[in-house]
Amino acid sequence: MKRITTILLCIAVGLAVLGVPAAVGAVTGKLEIVHWWTAGGEGEALDAIAALFESLYPEVELIGASVAGGAGTVAKGVLQTRILAGNPPDSFQVHAGMEVRGHILAGVLEPITDLLDPAVFPKAVLDLCGYEGEVYCVPINVHRPNTLWVNKEIVDELGIAIPTLSDFDVFVAACEKAKAAGYVPLALGEAWTVNHLFGSVLLGALGPDGYRGLWDGSVPFTDPGVTLALERMKTLVGYANVDHAALSWDAAAQMLVDGKAVFNIMGDWAEGYFKAKGWEPGVDFVWASAPGTRGSFILCIDAFGVPKDAANKEAARAWVKTIASIEAQDIFNPVKGSVPSRSGADKSLYDVYLIWSMNDFATSELVPSLAHGGVLEALAGDIGDIINIFVTKPDVAGAQGSLNRAAIDAGL
Amino acid sequence: MIKERTKEKLISIGLVSPTVLAIGIFVYGFIGWTIKLSFSDWNTFAKLLKGKFKFVGLSNYIKLLFQDPRFPSDLWNTLFFTILFLLGCVTLGIILALLLDRGLKGSIIFQNIYLFPMAVAFVVTGTAWRWIFAPGISAYPQGINLLFSKLGLDALRWRWFVSIEHIGPFNLALIPVVIAATWQLSGYTMAMCLAGLRGIPSQLIEAAQVDGASGWQVFWGVKFPLLRPIILSAMIILGHISLKIFDLVFSMTGSGPNLAVDVPALYMFETTFERLRYARGAAIAIIMLIMVSFIIIPYLISSMKREAKK
Numbered sequence: 001m002k003r004i005t006t007i008l009l010c011i012a013v014g015l016a017v018l019g020v021p022a023a024v025g026a027v028t029g030k031l032e033i034v035h036w037w038t039a040g041g042e043g044e045a046l047d048a049i050a051a052l053f054e055s056l057y058p059e060v061e062l063i064g065a066s067v068a069g070g071a072g073t074v075a076k077g078v079l080q081t082r083i084l085a086g087n088p089p090d091s092f093q094v095h096a097g098m099e100v101r102g103h104i105l106a107g108v109l110e111p112i113t114d115l116l117d118p119a120v121f122p123k124a125v126l127d128l129c130g131y132e133g134e135v136y137c138v139p140i141n142v143h144r145p146n147t148l149w150v151n152k153e154i155v156d157e158l159g160i161a162i163p164t165l166s167d168f169d170v171f172v173a174a175c176e177k178a179k180a181a182g183y184v185p186l187a188l189g190e191a192w193t194v195n196h197l198f199g200s201v202l203l204g205a206l207g208p209d210g211y212r213g214l215w216d217g218s219v220p221f222t223d224p225g226v227t228l229a230l231e232r233m234k235t236l237v238g239y240a241n242v243d244h245a246a247l248s249w250d251a252a253a254q255m256l257v258d259g260k261a262v263f264n265i266m267g268d269w270a271e272g273y274f275k276a277k278g279w280e281p282g283v284d285f286v287w288a289s290a291p292g293t294r295g296s297f298i299l300c301i302d303a304f305g306v307p308k309d310a311a312n313k314e315a316a317r318a319w320v321k322t323i324a325s326i327e328a329q330d331i332f333n334p335v336k337g338s339v340p341s342r343s344g345a346d347k348s349l350y351d352v353y354l355i356w357s358m359n360d361f362a363t364s365e366l367v368p369s370l371a372h373g374g375v376l377e378a379l380a381g382d383i384g385d386i387i388n389i390f391v392t393k394p395d396v397a398g399a400q401g402s403l404n405r406a407a408i409d410a411g412l
Numbered sequence: 413m414i415k416e417r418t419k420e421k422l423i424s425i426g427l428v429s430p431t432v433l434a435i436g437i438f439v440y441g442f443i444g445w446t447i448k449l450s451f452s453d454w455n456t457f458a459k460l461l462k463g464k465f466k467f468v469g470l471s472n473y474i475k476l477l478f479q480d481p482r483f484p485s486d487l488w489n490t491l492f493f494t495i496l497f498l499l500g501c502v503t504l505g506i507i508l509a510l511l512l513d514r515g516l517k518g519s520i521i522f523q524n525i526y527l528f529p530m531a532v533a534f535v536v537t538g539t540a541w542r543w544i545f546a547p548g549i550s551a552y553p554q555g556i557n558l559l560f561s562k563l564g565l566d567a568l569r570w571r572w573f574v575s576i577e578h579i580g581p582f583n584l585a586l587i588p589v590v591i592a593a594t595w596q597l598s599g600y601t602m603a604m605c606l607a608g609l610r611g612i613p614s615q616l617i618e619a620a621q622v623d624g625a626s627g628w629q630v631f632w633g634v635k636f637p638l639l640r641p642i643i644l645s646a647m648i649i650l651g652h653i654s655l656k657i658f659d660l661v662f663s664m665t666g667s668g669p670n671l672a673v674d675v676p677a678l679y680m681f682e683t684t685f686e687r688l689r690y691a692r693g694a695a696i697a698i699i700m701l702i703m704v705s706f707i708i709i710p711y712l713i714s715s716m717k718r719e720a721k722k
Contacts, residue, residue, distance in 0.1 A: 242571065
């Protein structure tokens, strides 16, 4: 009996000794950040901003925990588990919109309204980052999903005028021309890229106000605009490559580079892909707003917040404060291939496409994205299924009924 | 002597109990937890985190089985996939085993070649077969279609796993996936059958031959009946793999156009981790568990009876 007591005592002392340095380590400034930026350019962009942070706060040790996996699905699983266990990282990547709203409603994040200057951020962006007048996460960048990419050589050869391509009917006529010349008019990829395309088409058919209304329930899916969107979707898919379900987004973009396809509607991460393939923006490829969406800018925003249970809240607040600054955003965004979420950027740092996007961001109607966490995840997923079925069985009335049921199921 | 036996018994209980405890918690405990989750309304992250349990009866199951555009087709796909996959693996396995059993020179090399795919992860198989069966577009065929067009066999070109053709509820796009899965696991049935064939006493076969049985008659009359229990256990192992298949489909095709190659495990993953409908995801998991238990439980009962007889 005595021996057992001794052993237990030894174990207790051992645990205490081991535990003390860990606790001290936490207060002396370790900052753990979970994100899903693992591909080429995005990893470098984060390294650049991390270097800036370390020069500003040399006493803090920044630990970037990256979790690879498409659009963060894997990272989100890891995050949810850690949050449930009461052990969240000090800060984590999240999409602005309904994705961060889920965390806010669950009481995971704390308000950080005092850490940024609301005058330099567009109201629509802060609305997506907050709830009931408080801001809960800092947007680091803005990607533009509703962008039409064009193989310049082919449209020049076919005599298609580029400036009016954002007009839906002009675009369809151009597709017809490309098809007659033996090209694939529209390069399309697997299921999520079809849903991504549907986001742009919905926006084009309903206009920014109607589109926004779909996601807060003020516009029902029985709206005639949705019927028009489905009709347009049917037309567009008729111009797409038949093997689209077998292609990832980048394989679809590659069809433009290979001169097999003329157009691609994809977020502006495709610009980084084209450049990596040696294409010159404005020379080999050009761009426009996705058909029907001129004057609107779909927002795909990555943001970081401060969890209530963060081990090192001070460092986390310093981190989100840093990324709210224009210095940090000007370091991060030219490398990432996105634009700052705020005003005041130094345009000389950006390429010709990003300057276009920046100007568009400043002047357009800003709306949430369907395929990138902007709207309720459950609804976005169900819409993806319905559209995936629709593109092979184009039953407009049936699909509209399913969309309406999905919206009701999601509580709208 | 009796004391010795008690000691032995205690030791064996001591050795087994950690495993029993771990399985009790991590398998049966979590099955229980998943069942509970599937009767809750935890279909958003906030509800999961708050953890306030609200019993909603069978509503998650009803939604899936009767009001969902996706789940019923998943069940059909699973049925179709399982039938073709078992048929493919068992026939191919028996044929390969019979060929190898003839003991020709070099058969050991083939034996290993057929078995090697089993050492590969399903994710790798899926990625490789995705390249093979990606159809390309008519002007630029890819993969196996490119091979066919180079050989002048354009008639054989097909859209493979992006095909939307179907016979009734059975989607033909599943065939390429079945081919990939069969490629990977028919080596397993071959190994099982080969072991079975090697275990048949040669007197039995010789006796049949003396009686004037042809090769075919020897197979059907002697070898096959003796192989039957082995084939049955192989089918049970393969059957539960096929009901739970995820990684192969995930890496090879995703859910496919018109959800033609969608399977319940894929839907469970997306429902739970992308759409954050934890309770509905749990309901899919429980339905899958029930399907697997239809295969496993009769097998367990019959093998327990056999043990008891011994």
